[in-house]
Amino acid sequence: MGKYWSKMARLYYRSASLDYVRGLLNYSLSCCVNALLQSFSATTELLDILNKCHPSDGTDERNVPLQLRNALEAMRDKSHPAPHINFLNCLYHQAIRPSTQQDADEIFHIVLNLSQKQMPDTAVAQEIRSLYEIKVETQVVCSKCKFIHRAPSSLFSLPLAICERENTLESCINSFFKLQKLPDSEKFYCDRCDEKQPCTHEVKLASLPPILCVHLKRFRNNDGFTRKLSNKVTFLETFSTGIFAAGQSENADCLKADECYSLYAVVVHIGTAMFGHYTAFIRSNQDEMWFYADDSRVQPVRDNTAYFLLYRKKSWNSSG
Template identity: 45%
Template sequence: MSSRICGLFFRSYFGMRGLTNHHLSCCVNTLLQTLSSTWEIADLLEKWETGGSCEAGNVPLQLKRVLVAMRGDSLQPAPHRDFLQCLHTNNIRLNRQHDADEVFLFILNFIQKQMDDRALALEIQDLYRISVENVLQCSECSSVRTRTSYLLSLPLHIKDDHNSLEDCLTSFFELQELTDLNCCFCAPCGRKTPSKQGIRLLSLPRILCVHLKRFRNMRGDLRKLDCRLTFPETFDFSEVVRDALSSTFTQEVCRYTLYAVVVHSGVTSCGHYTAYVRHRGNNRWYYADDSDVQEASWEDVKTTYGGKNSNTAYMLMYRRGSVQVEHPEASG
């Protein structure tokens, strides 16, 4: 059996289907591959009785249909024109370049707005919900103000001296000094005082989405930061940012395993999105570049660390829980 036929056989057998690039749709194609690998979403959407939904402009309905199609065993790219047109109707326009993290959050927002089953919609959001406590402490009287909120992805700034995901996480949760013009009003002190501001974790989600913010406005010019940043295949969140856990944090399982990487290549004005995804059936990595899907390895995924390579990881999807990590190329 030729390698080409073998590749098609594995794609069909394991349900890995590509997506044709229609009208600059690589960003959406890539996100659909990561959502398809987030089998929890497809399982929840399957429970949704969609009889009362308006079809043409309903994002979760069209998402449900395309995820079902992507699980099919056809060798052809999965049909997703209706999903693209649905996003276009909801102002995610065709023939335009989009930011993957923004489109991802838009899709989650549309699910909340357009699903008539509120309980299921909340279950989908809860997959990604990172509950946090915003803390503001006066540096003079030590009084503390807190406010609870949530995030659906962790937006981590990239710095030249932070060359690992662990470094970025530590920096994200560090207390920030607010002084001079940034002083905040303290009620016990009756005036603006220097303060410390930070975020504490209340709970971690099943799916941890990390946004590596590689695009930065530099004197009015939006540039991409290609500096090298490593990330692990598995890590324990509680060990990386132990000091960021709230006193009420009670989760025992904080270990996460990487299952999808959204990759950006090129520059800000002319770029392309692809994805590495781990398949649920055989736990192996695959590389999805629009309609082309090929088996890959962890060594291939690590080429997206950045540095001189313009193919850089832009979003990381981790799943909570212990998953056996296989590296067939390393055996024997």
Template identity: 25%
Template sequence: MGVGGSKLEKALGDHFPEGERYFGFENFGNTCYCNSVLQALYFCVPFREQLLEYYSNNKSQGDGDENLLTCLADLFSQISSQKKKTGVVAPKRFVQRLRKENDVFRGYMHQDAHEFLNFLLNQLVEILEKAPHKVKGEDVPNGPCNGGQVNGLVKQEPPITWVHNTFQGILTNETRCLRCETVTARDEIFLDLSIDIEQNSSITSCLKNFSSTETLNANDKFFCDKCSSLQEAQKRMRIKKPPRILVIHLKRFKFMEQLNRHKKLSYRVVFPLELKLSTTVGDADSEYSLFAVVVHIGSGPNHGHYVSLVKSHNHWLFFDDENVEIIDESAIQTFFGSAQEYSTNTDHGYILFYESLTADDKQ
């Protein structure tokens, strides 16, 4: 179990949640970027439940069908079925598969946690879309089709997967012609939001800047179909459909032309435990609750360490590879960032996970 596990069980005592497991992950050489994200995903309850259900329905498959999805499902099942309440597991099979799938993660260099999360979610979607799905009791192979009928055969649209249902939201890009006032809207889906940050700001203000109005003029004029010509216009990005799980990536690594390299922005950005999303289409705010934070520790993008903070059953836990500790909720604010440009504190929130409190999203 280890000293950390014993301390954690003693700290929680009679308050240890029934059926829950708190396990650290072994590090296989700079795999903290992977470990921290996997912990956040494990404590994303809707995602975990769907993945364990997938494992239960597909565990009879042979090793020949192994992919990132089966490896992740096997890992989550391994944790949830542990007899002990705490300890350490080795996500070796998953890491080996990850390195096989993408040469970016093949070596032992420091990697970006957000890049890994993005790759993983998109890979899971791709695997699920290609898997056979049930139509009136029969397995039908999926394909990248758009529906409709060709030569008497009905095309099957790729299904909306449970990864989509958990993380996907819809953005709408609105452009208003300042001559005829016609608004052109273009929708695009997202699994996470990458937002620019400013010093001494908050997630709320950063999201407002993300959705702020931009004027297109001079060389950036917009071609209006109604006017059939280039016109001055205003455009803005808004959230048309908020996701059930809102993942926010803070763009802390910025390319500095004068330095000809990326620099880490240690800006202090407050991320609240409860978030109201007011940048959406419509009048109603969407309310969210913070349940996980992936933290980058270090002064630059090419080196450092990742840990994660996770909320589970109303208490917060600190995951640092093999080590798991309980922390006070007030400790979260120490990861907001630094008010000064140069600070000894290099532990900064990097990826935030919020769960919707809206009743419709919990059904």
């Protein structure tokens, strides 16, 4: 990945004068929200959706979707002194504690869940959901009667475990969707057999969203002690949906069309589980240039550990 990062560093320095990514001051350890805001800002589809709703009280300080929209609009205004302060206060009032270490995936879910819940227009709330929603089906097969117990569910980010050696995005995806035999200590209650049985467990993909978020699970909890896995994960700037094909039905609707995803934002975690810092790499929609945002500052690229990847779906055959 070293080659990859240094390539991005060059792109950044060449284009720094374009001033596309607007720096955000760090208030009360807000680097996690700042990095996420940079990724939301790069997700231009999100602001388009938020702008479809115009609540009568445009100044409601407690309304997350309204304050998110205001922050994303203000980030486009270079002269705005504090584009995200009201959004931070809005989150601090109701969902997260200021001045604490935060988890980017957790904050991402809080922001998306509150954006839907507090959105007065239900059709717009559904559009926010559809933009990110990964639909899956969990299948538990009873080893005795062979009945398949199916449970549909949805995710806003694909939670991928990483192993303690080198990983590729594809190997992490394959592990997530791999058939697993649950240990005998974790028998499953089968209502057909009316008793606990050994079983296998598998997640099947049902559909992929326009914006695909990948959460690389770098924090592992062992006996109440959280440590960070800094192992390398190699990922491509573009991939086709064929990367998901292993273990899936050949008829999976979302895999029939050979579609392509293109990386446009990376949220990075630097440091340890206890003392960490978040930054973001963002690709401009217009000119395909990469930018590096470290709160309000610009810094040389260091040895970073990607934590959160955002891919945008595009037609596999399109030139863009």
